[in-house]
Amino acid sequence: MRRVAIIGHGAIGRELATALLRRGGYAVAVVLRPGSSRAGQVGPDCVTVHDPAALAAFRPAIVVEAAGAQAVREWGPASLGLGVPLLLSSVGALHDDGLRAALVEAAEAAGTRLYLPSGALAGLDYVLAARAAGDLRIRYESRKPPAAWADELRRLGHVERPARPVTLLEGSAREAAARYPANLNVAATLALAGIGFDRTEVSVVVDPEARGNTHGIAVASELGSLELSVVNRPSPDNPKTSWIVSRSLLSAIEQHFSTVQLL
Incomplete structure (x- = not known):
């Protein structure tokens, strides 16, 4: 057992x-x-x-x-x-x-x-392989529907169902994980797999057109480049979490x- x-x-x-x-x-x-x-x-x-x-x-x-x-x-x-x-x-x-x-x-x-774990993300095998490459740059973008950010939208004075995308954060993975620890585990995982919390670029967007919890990664280095997008369905019990x-x-x-x- x-x-x-x-x-x-x-x-x-x-x-x-x-x-x-x-x-x-x-x-x-x-x-x-x-x-x-x-x-x-x-x-x-x-x-x-x-x-x-x-x-x-x-x-x-x-x-x-x-x-x-x-x-x-x-x-x-x-x-x-x-x-x-x-x-x-x-x-x-x-x-x-x-x-x-x-x-x-x-x-x-x-x-x-x-x-x-890889959690809601894909492509970590590539990031781990490229982490020692010269001139490595990694950018992560989170796009989730308004239901995932209802509390934060209210706190910031936005309507709960914005008609257009709302950018909550543009900064580093450290800033993202510190501000939104329950929502940005993916950014932290990516940072630890690659070039660290301070050099990993992060964008957090509330998007009324998002089809699910969307994670975008862009990696570029002397070895080549990677661009991918993962669209996960939210957990039935918690829209902040990917199923x-x-x-x-x-x-x-x-x-x-x-x-x-x-x-």
């Missing part, structure tokens, strides 16, 4: 737990704070744990974070301290250099690894347990 602990039980965590149990051969624990309102949503086939001691007693082979940047801070070092890999959904949390260094130090001390994210985590878990790995 493959033992997987999932931190959080929001849209991504629920979808992932359901997918693992349907696969069969998995034992799943859901990690929640004591008194969490999510506790009643955890199915009878899952174990619920509330503290590091209970997590250790479950004996996971891998821990998956699916609860946001604060959960990375609260649970990251303790999870890695068990000596098992930690798979992060909230990669945007790693724009904090101190947190990233602490997680790497904890992983090295315990002889384990920090896994970063495919939970499947990306599922794929990473299966790769962890697989004899043959695609790198």
Whole structure:
């Protein structure tokens, strides 16, 4: 039995737990704070744990974070301290250099690894191969429909359904991840795969014509160039999140347990 602990039980965590149990051969624990309102949503086939001691007693082979940047801070070092890999959904949390260094130090001390999934993105294999190329430039554009940015549009005084595209940010991946940690995990992943948070260019656009959560990447270097666009359907439970994210985590878990790995 493959033992997987999932931190959080929001849209991504629920979808992932359901997918693992349907696969069969998995034992799943859901990690929640004591008194969490999510506790009643955890199915009878899952174990619920509330503290590091209970997590250790479950004996996971891998821990998956699916609860946001604060959960990375609260649970990251303790999870890695068990000596098992930690798979992060909230990669945007790693724009904090101190947190990233602490997680790497904890992983090295315990002889384990920090896994970063591709999430809602494609093309990371190319970016990793080109990261040492001369004159490398990477640009990322996020275009999501207004439903994904309703709270931010209200905060900024825009109508909830703008007639034209609204640019929320033009800046670096560090700025994007710091301002919108729940929405810009993709920008952080791209930055870590390529030329870093400060050199990766990011544009965040609310687009009433967007067909889904759209991610555009442009990469140019002495090795050549890459341009791609990924259009993901939003999660039925959370329009800010692409539905495919939970499947990306599922794929990473299966790769962890697989004899043959695609790198």
